[in-house]
Amino acid sequence: DEEKATDDDKPIETLDDVVERIDYTGAQVWKVSTMKNNAQRLINQLASEKLIASWGGNHTSIDILVKPKALENVTAALKTKDISYYVMIEDLQQRINEENPPLDENELELQDRRGHRMTWKQYHRLEDIHGFMDYLAKTYPSIVSVKTIGKSHEGRDLKMLRISDGKPSNKAVFIDGGIHAREWISPAVVTYFINQFAENFDVESDDIKNIDWYFLPVVNPDGYEYTHKTDRLWRKNRKFGYGPSSCTGTDLNRNFGYRWGGKGASSYPCSDIYRGSGPFSEPESKAINDFFKSSAVKFSAYLTYHSYGQYLLYPWGYDNALPPDHKDLESMGKLIAQAIRNTGGSNYQVGSSSGLLYPASGGSDDWAKSLNIKYTYTIELSDTGRYGFVLPASYIEPVARENIAGVRVLARQLSKI
Numbered sequence: 001d002e003e004k005a006t007d008d009d010k011p012i013e014t015l016d017d018v019v020e021r022i023d024y025t026g027a028q029v030w031k032v033s034t035m036k037n038n039a040q041r042l043i044n045q046l047a048s049e050k051l052i053a054s055w056g057g058n059h060t061s062i063d064i065l066v067k068p069k070a071l072e073n074v075t076a077a078l079k080t081k082d083i084s085y086y087v088m089i090e091d092l093q094q095r096i097n098e099e100n101p102p103l104d105e106n107e108l109e110l111q112d113r114r115g116h117r118m119t120w121k122q123y124h125r126l127e128d129i130h131g132f133m134d135y136l137a138k139t140y141p142s143i144v145s146v147k148t149i150g151k152s153h154e155g156r157d158l159k160m161l162r163i164s165d166g167k168p169s170n171k172a173v174f175i176d177g178g179i180h181a182r183e184w185i186s187p188a189v190v191t192y193f194i195n196q197f198a199e200n201f202d203v204e205s206d207d208i209k210n211i212d213w214y215f216l217p218v219v220n221p222d223g224y225e226y227t228h229k230t231d232r233l234w235r236k237n238r239k240f241g242y243g244p245s246s247c248t249g250t251d252l253n254r255n256f257g258y259r260w261g262g263k264g265a266s267s268y269p270c271s272d273i274y275r276g277s278g279p280f281s282e283p284e285s286k287a288i289n290d291f292f293k294s295s296a297v298k299f300s301a302y303l304t305y306h307s308y309g310q311y312l313l314y315p316w317g318y319d320n321a322l323p324p325d326h327k328d329l330e331s332m333g334k335l336i337a338q339a340i341r342n343t344g345g346s347n348y349q350v351g352s353s354s355g356l357l358y359p360a361s362g363g364s365d366d367w368a369k370s371l372n373i374k375y376t377y378t379i380e381l382s383d384t385g386r387y388g389f390v391l392p393a394s395y396i397e398p399v400a401r402e403n404i405a406g407v408r409v410l411a412r413q414l415s416k417i
């Protein structure tokens, strides 16, 4: 007789599971030049009218998502002001449909034999990522351990994985990903690092073995799952219930407790860059802070992976100021960028985050730097806007491969200090 599953065994069906997917048919993504005629102001205006949404930018241009119904109006507005733009994505939903094709027969077969379901040929659900981490801890107990450092707002594990041979002389590096839900390439790349180091630890160089590696590949698991189920382009976490506007979500990269609430962060809960009700008001950012506060480990580097734009950014982000050791950060950044390029890979621009992009306060990088973690970088992965957040899964391996070269150079440099 088959055992009857009790209600307790079933995953809780949340509202997200029954709500329909948001359809982006007819929506476009444009790269707009912001060099003249108050273009930035016009963009802000159009954004406040909800005709467009910002996908990010720098000092010369901004990428915007234009809603189908707004295409004519936005075209006209830009034309009148003689602002130039370029259509990067003609139909966003089409790109979303093609982004993450199913695995082929061969891959499915391999998947069954490996003991975990993770691949780097596809973007995976949280369950596969967490299953993979647990698998490594079980398979390599002498070097890999997993620890849940807290729970997300909706109760998902914030799962951290440590790789270490336990030598007391080791340095320590912390790497996270998935702070922003829609930046799928980030958890994919961080888990690729984990896989390489854990599966090949014996044959790794001393540079790698002399570091205790801490990985938190999905900082924002609720948002991540939401982008898989409901809205591919969700950025924030999923904590609901701030203010009369009753909008959902805080931008976790505006919620960290160093210079919280300054420039480039919004106090308006409906904004995509909402800072939260206070520093570390969100369980996800708070868990990271708590972990660092309670840990005796002295970290030499903190890397946080985002997308997109191909930048290596160092503090400060809150304003146009530089830390006293900015020259060290610049030269290490240059070495990392060069290592990435030398693989035949992409070009990454190096600079301070406020200088290269725009001031934005409450970022995890600034907070890490404020804890005296010297080599602190936000890495904006590929691409530069052709696909933007909707980077096809076939890019995971090349992007991860070129970036692990960067991590290896960092490890090399740390070994000399």
Ligand code: ARG
Pocket (backbone or CB within 6 Å): 056, 253, 306, 313, 316, 317, 318, 353, 354, 358, 359, 360, 361, 362, 363, 364, 365, 366, 378
């Ligand atoms: N694209 C990232 C963001 O907007 C860049 C963060 C850089 N760091 C900073 N503290 N502003 O969140």
Ligand code: ZN
Pocket (backbone or CB within 6 Å): 179, 180, 183, 306, 307
């Ligand atoms: Zn991001």
